[in-house]
Amino acid sequence: MSHNPPEYIPRGAARRYLLYFTPMVILTLIAFALTMTGVLSIMELVIALLVMAAIQFYLQVYLFMHLNIGRRAYLMAFGAGVLAALAIALALFFLLKV
Amino acid sequence: MSTKEVELTHDEQTPEERQAQSNRVLGFWIFLGGECAFFAALFGTYISLASNTLGGPSPSTLFDLPLTGVMTLLLLTSSLTMVYAFMQMERGNFASMKLWIWVTALLGLFFLEFQAYEFTNYWNSGLHFSTSAFGSAFYTLVGFHGLHVAFGVFWLLSLLTFSLKDGITPANTSKVWIAGLYWHFVDVVWVVIFTVVYLIGKVSIH
Amino acid sequence: MAAIAEPLGRARSRTYPQSGLLSYLTTVDHKKIGHVYIAASLFFFGVGGTEAFLMRLQLIRPGNTFISAATFNQLFTMHGTTMIFLAVMPFFIGFINSVVPLQIGARDVAFPRMNALSLWLFILGGLFLNSSWFLGGAPNAGWFNYAPISATAYNPGPGIDFYDLGLQLAGLGTLMTGVNFIATIVNMRAPGMSFMRMPLFTWTTLVTSVLILFAFPPLTVNLFLLMFDRLLGANFFNVTHGGNVLLWQNLFWIFGHPEVYILVLPAFGIFSEVFPTFSGKSLFGYDTMVWSIVAIGFLSFMVWTHHMFAVGMGPWVNSVFAITSMLIAVPTGVKIFNWIFTMWGGRVRFTTAQLFAVGFIPIFVIGGMTGVMLAAAPADLQFNNSYFVVAHMHYVMIGGSLFGILAGLHYWWPKITGKLMNETLGRWHFWLVFIGMNVVFMPMHFLGLLGMPRRVFTYSASLGPAVPILNQISTFGVVILIAGFLFLLWNIIWSFRRGEVAGPDPWDARTLEWSIPSPVPEYNFAAIPLVRGRDAWWVEKTEGNGELVAAKIPGAHNERGIHMPSPSWLPFVMALGLFVAAYGAIFGALPVIIVGLGTAVFCIYGFIVDNDKGYHVMPHGAVGEVGDK
Numbered sequence: 001m002s003h004n005p006p007e008y009i010p011r012g013a014a015r016r017y018l019l020y021f022t023p024m025v026i027l028t029l030i031a032f033a034l035t036m037t038g039v040l041s042i043m044e045l046v047i048a049l050l051v052m053a054a055i056q057f058y059l060q061v062y063l064f065m066h067l068n069i070g071r072r073a074y075l076m077a078f079g080a081g082v083l084a085a086l087a088i089a090l091a092l093f094f095l096l097k098v
Numbered sequence: 099m100s101t102k103e104v105e106l107t108h109d110e111q112t113p114e115e116r117q118a119q120s121n122r123v124l125g126f127w128i129f130l131g132g133e134c135a136f137f138a139a140l141f142g143t144y145i146s147l148a149s150n151t152l153g154g155p156s157p158s159t160l161f162d163l164p165l166t167g168v169m170t171l172l173l174l175t176s177s178l179t180m181v182y183a184f185m186q187m188e189r190g191n192f193a194s195m196k197l198w199i200w201v202t203a204l205l206g207l208f209f210l211e212f213q214a215y216e217f218t219n220y221w222n223s224g225l226h227f228s229t230s231a232f233g234s235a236f237y238t239l240v241g242f243h244g245l246h247v248a249f250g251v252f253w254l255l256s257l258l259t260f261s262l263k264d265g266i267t268p269a270n271t272s273k274v275w276i277a278g279l280y281w282h283f284v285d286v287v288w289v290v291i292f293t294v295v296y297l298i299g300k301v302s303i304h
Numbered sequence: 305m306a307a308i309a310e311p312l313g314r315a316r317s318r319t320y321p322q323s324g325l326l327s328y329l330t331t332v333d334h335k336k337i338g339h340v341y342i343a344a345s346l347f348f349f350g351v352g353g354t355e356a357f358l359m360r361l362q363l364i365r366p367g368n369t370f371i372s373a374a375t376f377n378q379l380f381t382m383h384g385t386t387m388i389f390l391a392v393m394p395f396f397i398g399f400i401n402s403v404v405p406l407q408i409g410a411r412d413v414a415f416p417r418m419n420a421l422s423l424w425l426f427i428l429g430g431l432f433l434n435s436s437w438f439l440g441g442a443p444n445a446g447w448f449n450y451a452p453i454s455a456t457a458y459n460p461g462p463g464i465d466f467y468d469l470g471l472q473l474a475g476l477g478t479l480m481t482g483v484n485f486i487a488t489i490v491n492m493r494a495p496g497m498s499f500m501r502m503p504l505f506t507w508t509t510l511v512t513s514v515l516i517l518f519a520f521p522p523l524t525v526n527l528f529l530l531m532f533d534r535l536l537g538a539n540f541f542n543v544t545h546g547g548n549v550l551l552w553q554n555l556f557w558i559f560g561h562p563e564v565y566i567l568v569l570p571a572f573g574i575f576s577e578v579f580p581t582f583s584g585k586s587l588f589g590y591d592t593m594v595w596s597i598v599a600i601g602f603l604s605f606m607v608w609t610h611h612m613f614a615v616g617m618g619p620w621v622n623s624v625f626a627i628t629s630m631l632i633a634v635p636t637g638v639k640i641f642n643w644i645f646t647m648w649g650g651r652v653r654f655t656t657a658q659l660f661a662v663g664f665i666p667i668f669v670i671g672g673m674t675g676v677m678l679a680a681a682p683a684d685l686q687f688n689n690s691y692f693v694v695a696h697m698h699y700v701m702i703g704g705s706l707f708g709i710l711a712g713l714h715y716w717w718p719k720i721t722g723k724l725m726n727e728t729l730g731r732w733h734f735w736l737v738f739i740g741m742n743v744v745f746m747p748m749h750f751l752g753l754l755g756m757p758r759r760v761f762t763y764s765a766s767l768g769p770a771v772p773i774l775n776q777i778s779t780f781g782v783v784i785l786i787a788g789f790l791f792l793l794w795n796i797i798w799s800f801r802r803g804e805v806a807g808p809d810p811w812d813a814r815t816l817e818w819s820i821p822s823p824v825p826e827y828n829f830a831a832i833p834l835v836r837g838r839d840a841w842w843v844e845k846t847e848g849n850g851e852l853v854a855a856k857i858p859g860a861h862n863e864r865g866i867h868m869p870s871p872s873w874l875p876f877v878m879a880l881g882l883f884v885a886a887y888g889a890i891f892g893a894l895p896v897i898i899v900g901l902g903t904a905v906f907c908i909y910g911f912i913v914d915n916d917k918g919y920h921v922m923p924h925g926a927v928g929e930v931g932d933k
């Protein structure tokens with residue numbers, strides 16, 4: 001039987017989470033602004049959007065879902081899922097693009 | 099800071115309770131790995147079919163970005179309130195925890211309401227499920243996400259109505275935690291959706 | 305029976321059937337769940353086998369009119385679907401349920417109620433799918449059900465909908481099993497059992513479960529897309545409205561190829577238990593065996609387009625996948641050598657299980673070789689869709705999966721039932737199946753090379769004089785196979801009526817499941833064992849006292865007895881709700897769908913809010929939990 005106490009229990013003040021929340025909102029606003037004002041070319045915009053989405057993804061998963069202090073098994077399970085997801089989505093895109 | 103540690107002192111819990119909690123959280127991360135593969139298949143379907151609009155309504159003509167922006171902020175904020183709910187539980191403030199869970203569920207419901215409003219608008223503008231491959235793929239991908247949000251709301255409200263009436267126990271802590279994990283995951287999927295479907299779609303699919 | 309020392313929670317206020325058939329409906333005991341999986345798989349195996357027999361009768365001569373084309377299409381579709389989803393996979397899941405918790409020294413799986421839910425989703429999904437025969441026609445577009453022939457325009461009957469919804473039900477159950485066993489193996493191993501001390505069957509279960517976790521969701525999505533096309537007028541596979549038929553093929557094979565490894569890895573695990581036990585030697589090259597399983601699992605996701613070489617995806621795509629498909633033969637080959645080296649220098653006992661293990665080697669190697677031939681994309685353009693492929697797949701699936709199942713059945717039968725089987729009957733069973741299988745399927749290689757296509761209800765004599773003769777030989781072989789399986793049936797009945805009592809360790813085996821009584825008591829282990837090496841039971845027999853050493857579990861209280869989870873109606877009722885909803889969808893009856901789904905949602909609510917504390921039992925003899933208090 002496992003003796004690991006649940007290490008998912010986070011410890012933190014409300015302020016800290018607000019600190020993580022702020023960049024999430026800012027990134028979202030920037031993403032929408034860039035798209036709606038059309039200041040970037042399509043290629044530049046797509047890259048900027050994907051980078052910002054990746055950062056948001058990291059913030060949510062590591063800081064809100066606490067993958068940073070979780071067991072290695074959580075990272076392996078979820079990480080494998082993300083990798084499989086990228087492989088499946090990209091494969092479908094490349095094999096099927098008209 | 100955190101005073102009353104609700105935890106999981108080894109003295110109070112039986113080995114099987116500790117095991118059950120550990121299993122619950124691990125199992126949920128494993129399940130989320132599978133959910134990644136599920137949404138990946140939906141995303142792959144979408145990105146390979148989205149440009150087939152058949153001359154009908156398309157992302158650039160149809161999508162209402164300000165509305166999407168509002169929905170995004172609603173869901174993002176609900177993630178924060180979910181974190182607060184868990185923090186309150188950790189501190190033993192049962193009533194505050196319930197309040198924050200209510201707020202989270204409510205924000206989720208607002209999100210769903212806006213989603214329904216958006217879908218109705220697009221439907222009335224001529225984008226039906228059967229109009230084109232784009233229509234089918236859009237409603238399916240975004241619709242499945244919406245179903246996930248709806249299930250999340252159902253889950254949160256269920257937790258409130260029953261098992262938490264025992265107050266804060268070690269078992270309940272892990273149950274609220276995994277509900278939170280689910281909720282954050284659904285928000286993460288939305289980040290990918292608004293980026294790939296709405297923002298990139300708006301500028302690239304005409 | 306162990307006494308109930310202290311019922312808590314639900315078990316005190318309501319009565320659950322403790323024994324007899326009805327107790328199976330509410331059980332959350334992985335061992336009983338295993339019984340039902342195995343029994344149901346045997347039943348569905350008979351159904352799939354009958355479908356095969358009827359096909360072979362039709363093909364005994366050219367221009368035969370025994371079975372119509374329409375019926376034949378349903379037969380090959382249902383044969384494949386039933387054998388894969390309802391016979392082979394659940395059989396292995398039955399062994400996994402019966403054995404894996406025991407092999408890791410655990411008392412249960414991570415999620416007992418979800419385990420029961422998986423079982424009922426399989427049973428009801430299988431019954432739902434097979435009820436199509438009587439309710440408007442079985443699905444008829446092959447087990448892989450390509451678009452657009454699966455579309456309403458070309459297939460207006462309900463058959464495809466039965467396929468779609470039946471597989472959704474059963475597939476959901478399988479996905480849950482995957483999650484359950486990853487969590488169980490990662491989280492519930494006994495103290496001292498590191499990953500590299502786990503038995504090989506547990507390793508293959510872990511990798512198989514990971515494959516399930518990532519392969520089944522794409523299938524689920526694919527089935528939803530088809531359902532939306534058929535029932536709601538969507539356009540995923542409708543080319544006139546922007547859809548793409550290759551989307552179905554890609555999503556299907558992204559699932560389908562890992563699926564065939566899901567079907568064979570557990571067999572590899574079983575052979576890795578059987579060979580050492582009956583050679584009296586530890587497995588040769590344990591580390592390499594583990595790494596090759598992981599490599600096979602990983603690579604299995606990278607070869608799927610080899611099912612689509614003839615689709616026209618271009619030379620780059622075909623080349624890449626041809627290479628990866630050949631690559632996957634390498635770790636498999638390594639395993640074959642290691643199994644042979646395990647026997648080398650050992651004192652080999654040819655029990656029925658060992659016969660199947662040894663028999664697997666030549667058959668599977670033949671299938672593997674034809675697999676590499678098929679992986680060569682240019683050559684595949686000739687073999688594709690011919691009987692050559694049918695020969696290949698049956699050599700690997702029968703030699704690998706089926707022989708693995710039969711080896712496992714004869715190996716673990718004493719542990720599960722407490723009785724031995726009859727070795728003479730087992731020998732007849734093995735030889736008839738081994739010979740019969742070759743008589744049926746070897747000719748098919750040549751039939752394919754001579755140009756006979758697969759999935760056809762008849763063929764022309766103008767293909768050549770050999771073709772009808774080879775078909776006749778193949779059909780005759782089915783009779784030998786049937787005889788072989790009748791011996792199995794006889795052996796099963798014989799064992800129940802006259803089998804010797806097995807005792808805990810009839811084979812002088814090496815892993816933990818053989819250290820406890822047969823059949824296994826409700827609580828599995830009287831005390832959680834401390835694992836002191838690989839082949840944990842062998843270590844205690846050779847270097848210890850011949851008994852397990854109890855581990856110390858912090859916080860455990862001896863006097864309370866062993867904690868057990870309560871039985872529950874939720875899994876069965878939830879599966880039933882989804883089953884009812886599926887019929888509602890077939891017949892377009894919205895109220896039925898709502899009632900079914902509503903029941904399922906209500907059960908989900910039950911799962912979420914359930915706070916049952918279980919009950920305690922006192923074990924026979926030994927003390928129960930060894931705590932530090």
